[in-house]
Amino acid sequence: MKSRFAPSPTGYLHIGGARTALFAWAWAKKQKGSFVLRIEDTDRERSTQASVDAILDGMNWLGLDHDEGPFYQTDRFDRYKEIIQQLLDEDKAYYCECSKERLQILRDELTEKGEKAKYDGCCRDKKLNSGVVRFKNHLEGFVSFDDAVKGLITIGNKELDDLIIARSDGTPTYNLTVVVDDHDMKIDTVIRGDDHINNTPRQINLYEALGWQLPEFAHLPMILGSDGARLSKRHGAVSVMAYRDEGFLPEALLNYLVRLGWSHGDQEVFSLVEIVELFELKNINKAPASFNQEKLIWLNQEYIKKASTEYLIQQLQWHLDYQSVDISNGPEFFRVIEHLQERSKTLVEMTNGLKMFYQDFSEFDxxxxxxxxxxxxxxxxxxxxxxxxxxxxxxxxxxxxxxxxxxxxxxxxxxxxxxxxxxxxxxxxxxxxxxxxxxxxxxxxxxxxxxxxxxxxxxx
RNA sequence: GUCGCGUUCGUCUAGUCCGGCCCAGGACCCCAGGAUUUCAUCCUGGUAACAAGAGUUCAAAUCUCUUACGCGACGCCA
Missing domain, CATH: 1.10.10.350 (Arc Repressor Mutant, subunit A)
Structure with a gap:
């Protein structure tokens, strides 16, 4: 069994991505399978090395270790080209020279008419040999798949259009690369956000055109902000590393995240070992969940209370450095930690609380x-x-x-x-x-x- | 707009598959008491939900249908 986490490096690792990674990781560990990390960097415009590093840092801090990878899609362009050529040769794909302008006008017209905006197949039979490459989708029939969390999902091929699998510069696009990679890397369980549900039928058609066996799909509901809208920067911190900066313990964040959309009866606190032991795809909720910082704080406090002083000291180091707190002149550090352990919700609070033992101050509140x-x-x-x-x-x-x-x-x-x-x-x-x-x-x-x-x- | 997905306390959720044990349980938050050297912690108790309507049934949170609302997708992004 193999699962994967496949972020695109266009920013830091955010909360939603971290949860997807956690679920894919937990499921692989539970099955004694393999967890693959793959960087989907085919968009050369937006992908950056800084983002790759940020994602790796985030995964590392959380302790979500991968068994294979990280693989980079940019290293596999030859393979994608080969598949695209194969589809072209087998008449399962074709070149299209429609300009972006024409496409935009087409979309506007269809939307105005109240129809779904999709490509009209203009170049389907023109037998062109330059431009973008489009995959020939079926015109009739339905695509059905049994999603591990959502159940049976059926979409008519009429809703799908001939998607672009290669840009005019020859680089492959997402729907093609995921299929090729998931197949080549022998991924049998695709766990990802449910914003990909609409892509799944297209990918299934691609799998079939290539004669490949389908993986199992598990689409996770989104994480929403407190106002019910998709979680974004305006809801506060969404970067995983921002949670480290705010003084959260990685296992507390992980515990909070695993309970967002997944449950095991009434249990609230799960060690990493328990998460791996108890995790089941079938216990994943279908409905989206709102992120609630209060509960995260509570969990964090629980973890701080239970943590060993050695562990806290280790986790505190970053905060001490960050705030330039020197603990060499004062009482034994572990005694201060023991004293603060019961009364700190976060490591930042703890860091602030320990300053009075090591630093002099000149003013009172x-x-x-x-x-x-x-x-x-x-x-x-x-x-x-x-x-x-x-x-x-x-x-x-x-x-x-x-x-x-x-x-x-x-x-x-x-x-x-x-x-x-x-x-x-x-x-x-x-x-x-x-x-x-x-x-x-x-x-x-x-x-x-x-x-x-x-x-x-x-x-x- | 079209298609897809979803809807149990303010929030995370249990229960839904196999209808009765649910006038709906747990957790966070909040409130009230208690313990305590502020804070914190701890203990006790409390408020609060099956989106709406119709149907099936002796019985529905659980099955069926309709409506409403929310979210997502509709890129030479992933």
């Missing part, structure tokens, strides 16, 4: 500071006690805070909140005693002093 930094007495007392503390450990720090509460007869909030703000600068911190321990004695005292300075300044 203004709103919070106004609210929390009013009374200097508790802070001064705490500072005195803490500076005398020799064993800088969370438990001991906690005791000192308690003593401050007892001595001044105040509640925990009166000192806890200002302390939290002093330590973090923005109020975002977990258990105050642990945070303080991790921040370290020197920095803790410096920050408390900063808080006192703030109070004395705002009093004047």
């Amino acid at each position: 203004e709103k919070l500071a106004k609210k929390q930094f009013k009374d200097s007495q508790p802070i001064e007392l705490l500072m005195n006690k803490l500076s005398a503390l020799e064993d800088w450990a969370a438990n001991n720090i906690k005791d000192q805070i308690k003593q401050v509460c007892d001595e001044l007869e105040i509640g925990f909030g009166k000192i806890g909140q200002p302390f939290r703000l002093a330590l973090s600068g923005n109020g975002n911190a977990g258990n105050i005693d642990i945070v303080s321990e991790l921040v370290g004695k020197k920095r803790t005292l410096e920050r408390l002093q900063m808080a006192l300075d703030y109070i004395s300044q705002s009093c004047n």
Whole structure:
């Protein structure tokens, strides 16, 4: 068994493409088959090396490894030429010299008449020998195929026209190259977006004209944006790598994507191993699905909570580099990660949360500071006690805070909140005693002093 | 416009093949309580859907038909 992912390199790997790749990958892995990566770059105008690299990067980040390829269609032009010539020789294709202008006028006329815009077969029997090459489609009859997700689909040949299989410069077009490649590469399961359903009957006719055996088709419904329109840039990030940048774990994205259009009962969380084990084409939904970032965030958080600190540290590296955070001057990194793990939805959030342990800051959040930094007495007392503390450990720090509460007869909030703000600068911190321990004695005292300075300044 | 595909809570979905166990279950979000040293986490509870109509049947989310709406395709793009 063999499946493939065949993107055209005209941009980055987007969410929809990634899901198609994931499904094709999962199905191949489940069958212990082979997963082929093929770059469909026959459009020389729009294909770029940068896009090829971006797609490879995306696949790599997601961990969707291919067993064969990547193959490039531009490397196979001789083979396509051979097939085109064969079709020409067998009178199954013909040259057409109709100008683009004539074609456009034809389309406009037909559309105006309320008919389907299709080529009228003008050059069909002219026996020309230059121009584009068109495939001779059947004029009558129907094409039927049993789609693995959509079921039986039937389209009349009357709806199809004589499609162009070679441009006037001799280069082959999509419908020809997919058929030749899928056949030559022995792809037996074609998994792709359902925007290709309309192409399928044409391709089937091509398969038959060449006397080749048909693969099984599985057409995946589209992914829509929150407004029900096809997912596009205006819905926010659509590039897979943008999700890495925003702090998502690849397995969380994969898990989210696999549940978009596929399900296994009520199960929501799937490890990669489970995806491969449980995946079934027949459980794919026929209806399109809307992308919902909230649920992705939830899943991401679940994965962060369950991840090992080693893994998080590894995944965090990119974000540390990106934000130029130096973790050499501060507490042991894994302890900070453990502390942040329970309270971070994304790696970006985590990166922001860990800065307070390694970087000094010069200003407090203004709103919070106004609210929390009013009374200097508790802070001064705490500072005195803490500076005398020799064993800088969370438990001991906690005791000192308690003593401050007892001595001044105040509640925990009166000192806890200002302390939290002093330590973090923005109020975002977990258990105050642990945070303080991790921040370290020197920095803790410096920050408390900063808080006192703030109070004395705002009093004047 | 023509053809194709689709339609269960706001969103992702279970159930649809083989009609009764579904006055429709789970998850995200949201809301209300509880626990907690902010946040986060955790626990308990709640709101909320079978697109509409007709038919078949003792019985329909499930079968049939019609309508509506949405999406896709209609390139010398893939």
